[in-house]
Amino acid sequence: MNLLEVRNLRVNYRSYWYTYHVLNDVSLQVSQGDKVGLIGESGSGKTTLLKSILQILPPQGRIVSGEVLWKGTDLLKVSKDYVTNVRRKEVGMIFQDPLGALNPVFKVKEQFLDILRHSHSDHDKSDHLSLAEELLRSVMLPDTARVLESYPFQLSGGMRQRVIIAMALASARDLLLADEPTTNLDVTIQDQILRLIGELVVKRGLSMILVSHALGMVAKMTHRVYVMYAGSIVEEAPTLKLFSEPLHPYTSMLIESAPRLASTRLGEGIKGNPPDYRYPPSGCRFHPRCPYATGICKEVRPPNVEVSKHRYVACHMYSEGAGGG
Numbered sequence: 550m551n552l553l554e555v556r557n558l559r560v561n562y563r564s565y566w567y568t569y570h571v572l573n574d575v576s577l578q579v580s581q582g583d584k585v586g587l588i589g590e591s592g593s594g595k596t597t598l599l600k601s602i603l604q605i606l607p608p609q610g611r612i613v614s615g616e617v618l619w620k621g622t623d624l625l626k627v628s629k630d631y632v633t634n635v636r637r638k639e640v641g642m643i644f645q646d647p648l649g650a651l652n653p654v655f656k657v658k659e660q661f662l663d664i665l666r667h668s669h670s671d672h673d674k675s676d677h678l679s680l681a682e683e684l685l686r687s688v689m690l691p692d693t694a695r696v697l698e699s700y701p702f703q704l705s706g707g708m709r710q711r712v713i714i715a716m717a718l719a720s721a722r723d724l725l726l727a728d729e730p731t732t733n734l735d736v737t738i739q740d741q742i743l744r745l746i747g748e749l750v751v752k753r754g755l756s757m758i759l760v761s762h763a764l765g766m767v768a769k770m771t772h773r774v775y776v777m778y779a780g781s782i783v784e785e786a787p788t789l790k791l792f793s794e795p796l797h798p799y800t801s802m803l804i805e806s807a808p809r810l811a812s813t814r815l816g817e818g819i820k821g822n823p824p825d826y827r828y829p830p831s832g833c834r835f836h837p838r839c840p841y842a843t844g845i846c847k848e849v850r851p852p853n854v855e856v857s858k859h860r861y862v863a864c865h866m867y868s869e870g871a872g873g874g
């Protein structure tokens with residue numbers, strides 16, 4: 550059985566005037582021990598997908614349809630308490646912004662103990678401090694006493710991100726969701742942090758979904774990759790296959806533009822802009838930017854086709870009878 554299975558998830562955001570059709574029938578699976586990468590330009594819906602799994606969407610977000618099966622139970626059909634418990638004890642998430650993820654007015658110690666009070670409610674309270682120290686040491690923060698007594702602004706960006714990782718590990722007994730865990734960090738420590746996450750995930754026997762623009766690290770740290778474009782999964786493949794022989798036109802362009810994606814000028818490598826989610830393109834959402842688009846691409850949404858073992862692509866060039874693939 551899959552640890553996590555997302556089926557046909559649709560999510561909208563609503564503003565006063567408009568509805569934004571952000572996730573468009575997204576499906577994804579993570580089995581025990583799986584390391585899954587999720588790649589795509591900024592704004593393609595990756596963060597929305599992770600937040601939908603944990604049901605921590607902002608108030609404008611609404612899950613319209615679909616299923617989020619966690620160990621076989623649909624989290625969209627159970628009580629809030631059940632989901633909160635999964636969030637506190639089974640699935641940890643590392644957010645993009647380490648400063649925003651920590652409360653500036655409380656010391657690290659208070660925030661960490663508060664998390665452990667929920668995630669390790671089965672432990673004696675007196676054990677929580679030593680557990681916090683142990684988790685901080687595991688993320689290579691040796692001076693644990695000083696870190697715990699610090700306010701977030703007194704720590705460097707790299708140290709704050711390590712604190713966030715340690716806190717996420719407290720909750721992640723089964724699955725770690727790492728959403729751009731090195732954004733806003735100095736490039737010199739981005740690799741270090743990603744490597745650390747990779748090592749901890751293996752050491753603790755966790756499964757992981759890694760969202761990152763650092764495609765080289767995704768290639769090293771994952772077994773399987775999902776490619777997301779404009780709220781849809783357009784390709785899924787074993788990592789090595791995906792990077793060596795991308796099938797979907799968008800995947801190829803994304804990989805070709807990797808050096809630019811790894812810098813701050815995200816998305817400049819692919820001509821055109823991601824669509825307006827208020828009025829997403831008909832048919833294949835990528836057709837306005839795709840050099841191979843034909844008439845059918847504008848009219849019919851391409852089915853997700855298994856082109857070879859464990860390889861899926863949503864593109865008419867690979868649909869039966871289209872002569873592709």
Ligand code: SF4
Binds near residue numbers: 797798834837864866
């Ligand atoms: Fe391009 Fe058509 Fe394939 Fe979409 S379905 S990626 S528009 S060829």
